[in-house]
Amino acid sequence: MATINRNYKKLPGSYLFSTIAKKVAEYSAANPEADIIRLGIGDVTEPVAPAVIKALHLAVDEMGQKESFKGYAPDLGYEFLRDVIARKDYEARGCGISADEIFVSDGAKSDCGNIQEIFSLDNKIAVCDPVYPVYVDSNVMAGRTGEYDDELRRFKGVIYMPCTKENDFAPELPAEVPDLIYLCFPNNPTGAAMKKERLQEWVDYANKNGSIILYDAAYEAFISEEGVPHSIYECEGARGCAIEFKSFSKTAGFTGLRLGYTVIPKELEAGGEKLWPLWARRHGTKYNGAPYIIQRAGEAVYSDEGRAQVKAQIAYYMENAGIILEGLGSAGFDVSGGINAPYIWLKTKDSMTSWEFFDYLLAKARIVGTPGSGFGPHGEGYFRLTAFGSRENTIRAVERLKKLS
């Protein structure tokens, strides 16, 4: 008789953003007139840049002609895309990453969720707390954790690394050495960044202990300060201990187009075994590549025209971030983030729990945000707002929030 993977039963409730979507849908159904402003899920609102649209049209036309039609993509992605990534995201920053160390995919979420498959089930993971839920949930599903502890609101067998105001929302090196360390900087959800010296300490720690750092750099394009690394490979020795994930979703508004990539240095090993061939095998066996037209769209992001356009979009969102930071700060909210990342992390009002504040904001201000506790126990009492709304909605949201305080 077939039976299920019981690890799935350890997961409490549904995926965070599915829960939020359901709550908002229920509220909208009950209040059809309500003018809701969505600053919850980290989805972009600006249209895809003209240079990318142009590349998409051209590639669509190629698909419609026999001579230029493209079927299955190469396993690792098209060379035209991997080459430009290697040059512009790495070589230009002094990081030695070659095109054949880049695996093109349909986004960082899939890659972050799937990467754990190539590691042993008895590897112990460490995550920031609060944290993007995919890292933990994908390991729970695989059976790399224990049961969920309702009281502590944590999974047993996972090393949670608190990110609090006291440590500038960047974790301390853990006393118990993890095998796999998930780091995401600039951080989702807190919006905090990590300086290069600090990240170097993590690289040294991983190299010393034989740990692998799984580095999610999905928000690197939002970095505005000097000294904050755009890639972990800016740190010395990172090729020996780190896998890096990047996404076109936020950098270039590709949330609806789906494109990302993962970097695995050829010599990177875990327990004396190379990781590159394992990920290549997974790619070849369980995945069939990102669509040709989407890979051409990704290439266009690196053209002079495309680069200028996506930079302008990021500037627009970061102005939104500034408006939220400034407005909420002046209204007495305790806020952080929003300088090197499109997320603003704020303390809830009157010591409300994160979900109480979610319901309160939805009811009183028709604003949707993300409860900090959804990202982990140290997110309790916090709330995430995104800078991805329109300018108009961002300003209106800040005005509504000011009235509450």
Next chain:
Amino acid sequence: MATINRNYKKLPGSYLFSTIAKKVAEYSAANPEADIIRLGIGDVTEPVAPAVIKALHLAVDEMGQKESFKGYAPDLGYEFLRDVIARKDYEARGCGISADEIFVSDGAKSDCGNIQEIFSLDNKIAVCDPVYPVYVDSNVMAGRTGEYDDELRRFKGVIYMPCTKENDFAPELPAEVPDLIYLCFPNNPTGAAMKKERLQEWVDYANKNGSIILYDAAYEAFISEEGVPHSIYECEGARGCAIEFKSFSKTAGFTGLRLGYTVIPKELEAGGEKLWPLWARRHGTKYNGAPYIIQRAGEAVYSDEGRAQVKAQIAYYMENAGIILEGLGSAGFDVSGGINAPYIWLKTKDSMTSWEFFDYLLAKARIVGTPGSGFGPHGEGYFRLTAFGSRENTIRAVERLKKLS
């Protein structure tokens, strides 16, 4: 210290089609003048249909305008696509499958590879032999099999169901009851079809034993004979024992666009636990949807215009199949398939092994096919040719093959 998933080390060599690609690249490098005809990998060659190209352009324009821009897709896929699938692929055939039982994805390969995750690691799988490698390899990676037996050329702990000329390349019900049964009909690689009465026996067997059938119907659009089911849900009781995978890759030439879907009936259970919520959870946690523009392209396949165009493409490929069948048959080859599927399955010449025949064909006729043994031990001595080449190349390939005999 981090360590790897050692199950990956059980896999012998690389993924079949990666090996072929490498061999052909080496041959081309050594013989740059060689006029190679590729009938190996099952990739289409006809351009994407005009109605689909039109839908893609329209959707690309939507992505470029603020009012119509689309970010993250809904977890299960856009309703416009799921609705039309439910109506035209199921309701129209008398199968009761609703839109919310359809999960849109980037293709059947990903879904077939990932579906095993929701089942227990101690479930025993059964596969046809020969078989599409993804079913076995994804279970090996997960640890649901034993070691590879070099002599038997099989993984221990897997039930292999021989598909031979004697049983018309459709397996017998296995004596040892499997928990998970992978079936693919019309079949890749043999091109064999299964009549409805025969498939009904499998459904009854699975229902009696509490097994789950994982039914890959990627080639259903190529069925030309009456009495061959296009969906397993045409069989009575299939909602209680079957998951179905479908693909736009071959049906509509989407190998380079990437779109497929999986059907899980709401009431389907394994060991008393519903499967729909588990797959929904996996989709929500580790996947972010197929691109909006690709989902619009999929919708266009169901329009009157699109339907007529993709039917014409399939007719074109099936004429190729007829040319290969007829040509090789008259030249004395022992051939089958090619009537309800775009694959022709032939016995090698002079009792060569499949790989000997691969090398022989490449050297003597500059034709690339797929060695039958790459699909399993009972594929040894066989060879797969696809009907997906151009008409011109198909005719030239048949002429070259005739000269060999």
